[in-house]
Amino acid sequence: MSESSPQTISLNDIGLRYLSTLQHLSDLMVLTWAGERVVTEQGYEEVFRSIAGLPSTQFRFKLEAARVEAARWQFKNSLGDLANLCLVFLEDIRKVCGLVVFNIAKTQAAGDLAALAAEINSDNGPQDIPTRLQHLKDRYGLKMPLEAELSSLAAVARCFTRTGGAVPKDTPELTLRLKAIQPPAEGSTEPRLADYQRTWKTGERIAVSREEHAAVFTTISVFLSSMLAVVQEFAKTSGLPDNPPSP
Secondary structure (H helix, E strand, C coil), X not given: CCCCCCCCCCXXXXXXXXXXXXXXXXXXXXXHHHHHHCCCHHHHHHHHHHCCCCCCCCCCCCHXXXXXXXXXXXXXXXHHHHHHHHHHHHHHHHHHHHHHHHHHHHHCCCCCHHHHHHHHHCCCCCCXXXXXXXXXXXXXXXXXXXXHHHHHHHHHHHHHHHHCCECCCCCCEEEEEEEEEECCCCCCCCCEEEEEEEEEECCCECCCCHHHHHHHHHHHHXXXXXXXXXXXXXXXXXXXXXXXXXX
């Protein structure tokens, strides 16, 4: 790939790839939850005794305590995977927007194509989600859907990295903002998508219910779909022809 010819990127392919990954992460959580339902105290003990090499100390969890800590561990890991998914997704969105600008410049025979191509092909590195969202707003004027929700998810994920899942001492409170499926409104039979939030104070350990955990997947799903729609509108209103020339 030459410096003046960025690789063509399909927005549809991006959507399918990330939505399928989100589905698979959700499926793994459902399988985990389904398995937990059949675990009994006897089964917990039998599995422990049947596998050689496991530590056996006075600190070993009883079943109910293990359920609570397993839920936190599952949330931590799935949240980390979802945050990474969004991070990579936003990088692909940056490249798509750059390609739109490149094709406009090429169609209009204006602008520094080499510089635009270099910008698309550059690696921005492991920036965090709020930084990537801000860059897309500043560089391309995009209106970010669910920005508050995505930033709050990133902040909660950082807590697990910094403190193992407790709200840091320098943070008076931490709020997780989500989109959640709620019961139908009065007079309706259809479930509705509504705002939801959960707040923890300094020093509190972060834990969520299964319904709240599921709402994280709902939030990411809505974000991915909404972000793709924003980029489609960006391309439509940018003045780019319906069939722009391939780079």
